Amino acid sequence: ERGGEKRNAVLLVDFNFKTIDDLCRRVSLGKKGYVYIIDESAGNIVYHPQQQLIYIGLKYENVEQALKYTYGNYLDSSSGDMRLITIATVNNIGWKIIGVSYMDEIVTAKKEIGGFIAWLLLFVVVFVLLISAFMSAKISQPIRRLERSMSKVEQGVFDIHIQVQGDDEVGRLSRRFNYMVARIRELMGQIIREQEAKRRGELEVLQAQIHPHFLYNTLNSVVRLAGGGKSEEVITMITALSKFFRISLSKGRTVISIQDELEHVRNYLIIQKMRYKNKFEFAIEAEPEVLGCRTLKLILQPIVENAIYHGIEMMADEGFIRITAELVGEKVRLQVIDNGLGIPADKLERLLTGEAASGEGSSVGLRNVHERIRLGYGEAYGLEIESQLEEGTTVTLWIPAVRTEGAEER
CATH class of the missing domain: 3.30.565.10 (Histidine kinase-like ATPase, C-terminal domain)
Known part of the structure; x- marks a missing residue:
C-alpha cells in the first residue's frame, strides 16, 4: 500500500518438497494409507506421495468431496476400495491435510487388537484366579487345620496342639483353642x-x-x-x-x-x-x-x-x-x-x-x-x-x- 493506494501482490514461498514428503511419510496410516495436501480454494494438490501417478491420470483423488469438509471424516469408494478419509484444515495458509486409511487394514488391525485384548483378558483372569486360589489357601488352610483339630476333640482326642503363626483372627482363635483343649485335659485329669x-x-x-x-x-x-x-x-x-x-x-x-x-x-x-x-x-x-x-x-x-x-x-x-x-x-x-x-x-x-x-x-x-x-x-x-x-x-x-x-x- 503506497500513498493510500492498494495494489495486489503475490508472495512466493519456496518449500523443499522433500521436507514435506518426509513429514508426511512419518504419519502411519497402515501399510497402504497415506497423507496428501490440497489447497482449500480450488482443490489443487499441493503434495501427494504418488504425485506422478496423479499427473498421468493413473491415480485419482476425490478432492471435490474433500473440499466440502473443514474437519471430519467420511467413507469413500471412488477408487474402488473402501477408504476412510480424514480431513484437517490449516487456516493460516489455507491447506487441507487429508489422511487416507484403507478399511480392510483398519478391520484387520481391529481384529488383531481384539485378539490381543482377548488374550490379555484371559491372562488377567487366569492370574487373578491363581492369586485368589493362593490367597484363599493361605486364609482357609489354618481354618481347615482348626476344623480337623476340633473334629478330633469331638472324637475324644485331647492330646493335640495347633502350631500358631501370625496374629490375625485365625491365629488368635487357634491360641484360644489350644488353651481350651489344655484346660479340658487338665480338668479331665483332675x-x-x-x-x-x-x-x-x-x-x-x-x-x-x-x-x-x-x-x-x-x-x-x-x-x-x-x-x-x-x-x-x-x-x-x-x-x-x-x-x-x-x-x-x-x-x-x-x-x-x-x-x-x-x-x-x-x-x-x-x-x-x-x-x-x-x-x-x-x-x-x-x-x-x-x-x-x-x-x-x-x-x-x-x-x-x-x-x-x-x-x-x-x-x-x-x-x-x-x-x-x-x-x-x-x-x-x-x-x-x-x-x-x-x-x-x-x-x-x-x-x-x-x-x-x-x-x-x-x-x-x-x-x-x-x-x-x-x-x-x-x-x-x-x-x-x-x-x-x-x-x-x-x-x-x-x-x-x-x-x-x-x-x-x-
Missing part, C-alpha cells in the same frame, strides 16, 4: 484323680466294715469254745486271729507280698474251719517264684468268704476250698476253687457289672476286689468267674508280676 480317690475311699470303707463283723463272730466262737473247755482250740483260734489282723494292718501298707496274702487267708480259713466245725477242708498251693511278688492286700479273703457263705455253708456234704498261685507270662494268676453249690447263670453275668440286686450280698465283695485291682493295676487285670450249679465255682484273679521289693506302696 476329675479322674478325684473319682479314683473317691472310689478308693469307698472301697476302703467297705473293706474296713468287714473286720468288725468278722471279729464279732470270731470272738463269739472263742467264748463258746472257752465255755466248753476247749483251751487248745481257743489258743489256735486266738493265734490265727492275731496273725490275721497283723497282716491286715501291715503297718498301714496296702501292697504286700503274695506270701503274706496267702498267710492271711490261711489264718482266715483256720478260724472259719473251727467256727464251722470242720465243715470243709482247704489247701493252698503256690509256686515258689510267685511268693515274692507284690499284690494289693486283702484280695483273697473276700473271695474265700464268699465261697464259704454262699457255696459251702448250705451243702450237705463236706466242702473243699483250694487256693493256687502261679506265674503265667508276665501275670500272676490267683485262683479260689470250691466244690460248693455254684452260681446260677443269670446271676453270674451280673456279679461284676454292678447290676446285681441289692439283696445279693455275694456280689459286693467280688466287685470290691475287682474294682480295687483295676484301680490299682489297670483295665487288663481283675476277676474272672466260672461256675456250674452243684459242681462249684472258680474265681480267678489276675495281677501283674511285680517282683521288686521297692514296689509302690499305697
Whole structure:
C-alpha cells in the first residue's frame, strides 16, 4: 500500500518438497494409507506421495468431496476400495491435510487388537484366579487345620496342639483353642484323680466294715469254745486271729507280698474251719517264684468268704476250698476253687457289672476286689468267674508280676 493506494501482490514461498514428503511419510496410516495436501480454494494438490501417478491420470483423488469438509471424516469408494478419509484444515495458509486409511487394514488391525485384548483378558483372569486360589489357601488352610483339630476333640482326642503363626483372627482363635483343649485335659485329669480317690475311699470303707463283723463272730466262737473247755482250740483260734489282723494292718501298707496274702487267708480259713466245725477242708498251693511278688492286700479273703457263705455253708456234704498261685507270662494268676453249690447263670453275668440286686450280698465283695485291682493295676487285670450249679465255682484273679521289693506302696 503506497500513498493510500492498494495494489495486489503475490508472495512466493519456496518449500523443499522433500521436507514435506518426509513429514508426511512419518504419519502411519497402515501399510497402504497415506497423507496428501490440497489447497482449500480450488482443490489443487499441493503434495501427494504418488504425485506422478496423479499427473498421468493413473491415480485419482476425490478432492471435490474433500473440499466440502473443514474437519471430519467420511467413507469413500471412488477408487474402488473402501477408504476412510480424514480431513484437517490449516487456516493460516489455507491447506487441507487429508489422511487416507484403507478399511480392510483398519478391520484387520481391529481384529488383531481384539485378539490381543482377548488374550490379555484371559491372562488377567487366569492370574487373578491363581492369586485368589493362593490367597484363599493361605486364609482357609489354618481354618481347615482348626476344623480337623476340633473334629478330633469331638472324637475324644485331647492330646493335640495347633502350631500358631501370625496374629490375625485365625491365629488368635487357634491360641484360644489350644488353651481350651489344655484346660479340658487338665480338668479331665483332675476329675479322674478325684473319682479314683473317691472310689478308693469307698472301697476302703467297705473293706474296713468287714473286720468288725468278722471279729464279732470270731470272738463269739472263742467264748463258746472257752465255755466248753476247749483251751487248745481257743489258743489256735486266738493265734490265727492275731496273725490275721497283723497282716491286715501291715503297718498301714496296702501292697504286700503274695506270701503274706496267702498267710492271711490261711489264718482266715483256720478260724472259719473251727467256727464251722470242720465243715470243709482247704489247701493252698503256690509256686515258689510267685511268693515274692507284690499284690494289693486283702484280695483273697473276700473271695474265700464268699465261697464259704454262699457255696459251702448250705451243702450237705463236706466242702473243699483250694487256693493256687502261679506265674503265667508276665501275670500272676490267683485262683479260689470250691466244690460248693455254684452260681446260677443269670446271676453270674451280673456279679461284676454292678447290676446285681441289692439283696445279693455275694456280689459286693467280688466287685470290691475287682474294682480295687483295676484301680490299682489297670483295665487288663481283675476277676474272672466260672461256675456250674452243684459242681462249684472258680474265681480267678489276675495281677501283674511285680517282683521288686521297692514296689509302690499305697
